[in-house]
Amino acid sequence: MPASVVEPVDVSGQRVLVDVQGQQQTVSAALLISDSTDLPRPGDWVLVHMGFALSRMDESEARSVLESLDDLNDMYADQLHAHAAESERQRS
DSSP states (O other): OOEEEEEEEEETTTEEEEEETTTTEEEEEEEEEESSGGSOOOOOOEETTTEEEEEEEOOHHHHHHHHHHHHHHHHHHHHHHHHHHHHHHHHH
């Protein structure tokens, strides 16, 4: 999931605070860096999975992925609504 880096929280432990669609969490940036000077900076975008920042990404790529995920979520919600409506019709 794309996340925006808010701030480093533990430079020696290579951990950063990120914002994932309004939810903040601390993740490890150890997979991205060779030393503490490589730590992602506030405003950087990273791809997060299972508590780890896996790769850096630019903002346009991150926003594109988030938009695609929102579209998928909308399609899923529409399908659930249609299925519920069909089930209700069959019960009537």
